[in-house]
Amino acid sequence: MISVVYFILVSVAAVDWWNCGGLESVTSITASPDPPQRGKSNVITASGKLPVDVNDGQFEIQLSVSGIKLLDKKGDVCIGASFNLPFHAGTVKIPGFACPYKANTNVAINLDISVKSWAPTGSIKAVFKVTDTSGHQLVCVDVNSHVGVANNLINETDVVFAADCNNPEDISAFKKHRNDFHGIVKDCARKYWGSPVPTAHCIMSTTGNTLPCATCFGMDSHCAVKNCMMQCMSNPDSPDCLACVENCFSALKKCANVADDVLPPTKESDYNKVSFAADCNNPADIAAFKKHRNDFHGIVKACARKYWGSPVPTAHCIMSTTGNTLPCATCFGTDSHCAVKNCMMQCMSNPDSPGCLSCVEKNCFSALKKCANVADDVLPPKKESDYNEVSFAADCNNPADIAAFKKHRNDFHGIVKACARKYWGSPVPTAHCIMSTTGNTLPCATCFGTDSHCAVKNCMMQCMSNPDSPGCLSCVEKNCFSALKKCANVADDVLPP
Numbered sequence: 001m002i003s004v005v006y007f008i009l010v011s012v013a014a015v016d017w018w019n020c021g022g023l024e025s026v027t028s029i030t031a032s033p034d035p036p037q038r039g040k041s042n043v044i045t046a047s048g049k050l051p052v053d054v055n056d057g058q059f060e061i062q063l064s065v066s067g068i069k070l071l072d073k074k075g076d077v078c079i080g081a082s083f084n085l086p087f088h089a090g091t092v093k094i095p096g097f098a099c100p101y102k103a104n105t106n107v108a109i110n111l112d113i114s115v116k117s118w119a120p121t122g123s124i125k126a127v128f129k130v131t132d133t134s135g136h137q138l139v140c141v142d143v144n145s146h147v148g149v150a151n152n153l154i155n156e157t158d159v160v161f162a163a164d165c166n167n168p169e170d171i172s173a174f175k176k177h178r179n180d181f182h183g184i185v186k187d188c189a190r191k192y193w194g195s196p197v198p199t200a201h202c203i204m205s206t207t208g209n210t211l212p213c214a215t216c217f218g219m220d221s222h223c224a225v226k227n228c229m230m231q232c233m234s235n236p237d238s239p240d241c242l243a244c245v246e247n248c249f250s251a252l253k254k255c256a257n258v259a260d261d262v263l264p265p266t267k268e269s270d271y272n273k274v275s276f277a278a279d280c281n282n283p284a285d286i287a288a289f290k291k292h293r294n295d296f297h298g299i300v301k302a303c304a305r306k307y308w309g310s311p312v313p314t315a316h317c318i319m320s321t322t323g324n325t326l327p328c329a330t331c332f333g334t335d336s337h338c339a340v341k342n343c344m345m346q347c348m349s350n351p352d353s354p355g356c357l358s359c360v361e362k363n364c365f366s367a368l369k370k371c372a373n374v375a376d377d378v379l380p381p382k383k384e385s386d387y388n389e390v391s392f393a394a395d396c397n398n399p400a401d402i403a404a405f406k407k408h409r410n411d412f413h414g415i416v417k418a419c420a421r422k423y424w425g426s427p428v429p430t431a432h433c434i435m436s437t438t439g440n441t442l443p444c445a446t447c448f449g450t451d452s453h454c455a456v457k458n459c460m461m462q463c464m465s466n467p468d469s470p471g472c473l474s475c476v477e478k479n480c481f482s483a484l485k486k487c488a489n490v491a492d493d494v495l496p497p
Helices: 168-176 181-191 196-207 211-232 239-256 283-291 296-306 311-322 326-347 354-372 399-407 412-422 427-438 442-463 470-488
Strands: 016-022 025-032 041-049 058-065 068-076 081-084 090-094 106-115 122-131 137-147
Touching (some): 016 025, 041 137, 068 090, 181 211, 296 311
Antiparallel strands (some): 016 137, 041 106, 058 122, 081 090
16 A cells, blocks of 8 residues: 555445525435445436426536545536546546426436545545526535545544555556556656656556556655665666665555566566666756856755755756756755755754754765765855755744634644645645645644655555554654644644644
């Protein structure tokens, strides 16, 4: 199983529904089969009457799962339509009315919902509306169900993981791409530098695998980048690189959950390595270093702050500003990521502190020098305190954030969870999402974005199959909560419960 923060429609047991407007009074809703099931066609029928004739009109279907909108589509009510759910998770079909409709005739509205057998559970909200050609609302029915939703998770750190390849769709895709599957994975990983979400989407769109299965390989690519970049940068076929990447393989196999002979075969040298031809020892980069000798490290710091050390956008930011090549800029983007990954706690309050400087020097500088591959006097000079740290002035102990906590005392952690799910625990967009919804400052929201990322980064294996398991809860508590409290810097009773 793997870190996938999303939910898909699965079943509609214990349906709650009501009329939300319009002229028709829906008198009953039925489901067949009851309750609906994954891997099958499920028809939900709303019955009632309209007091007016209908010759033409428009319908709208809105579908949200666990608070995340998956579908908002419109169509001709007399013709109907079919829509695909995101992530290849299934389809929604609306057959359409028998037009023209005569007033006060019994009418049934059918929603045919098919979902794949691999789709995980979630809470569902579906709204179906019909308007006439003048825009007057004729029908509005709101259907809700709550199936398999965990309610004992730790605040914003609960992530539901449901990745698996053991289903007909993925097995078929493996057979179809038996000879080129790993080449596709490598190409996608190279294109997105092993970033798990876009890598997974790239694989899915090329091979036809489901998103949960593709995510196994996206996370595997991320594992290789995260843990083996230094070993694999110069030669992805080196013994050190191959040995390091092997550490990711057991998690991939557990996630894919299929027999070895189902997975497309790999040569040892094919195993999911990204070739990192990063180097600054060329005329273009040396000229860029000379041109920006006095402001280079300031540019790197500004880019790292802007993108919170995320290696790919930081590298692109550096490249566009200094004129360095992307391979060279990637050395500094990766270095910024190293500082964020390894030294955030030491550098958060003061990036010039001895603890911060020592951490960055110990964990990152030798890899940067090896990557850049130029003499020390070629690199632009830096003061010790300028060394590529990101200034993390994260704190919630101020009137604006305390007011936001009070305002959202009852729904704050739900908002954080929704943002973390939406952005897969990526710290920067999660923080911006929280800020825009709650009104917290960005520094404070960043504490919770970083906390969500911590849960994904450190507790993926423990939380994959069951985020309520003692192992998952213990891991999140052990690895993340103390850092969140230190970052927020407020008393326990100030934080929303």
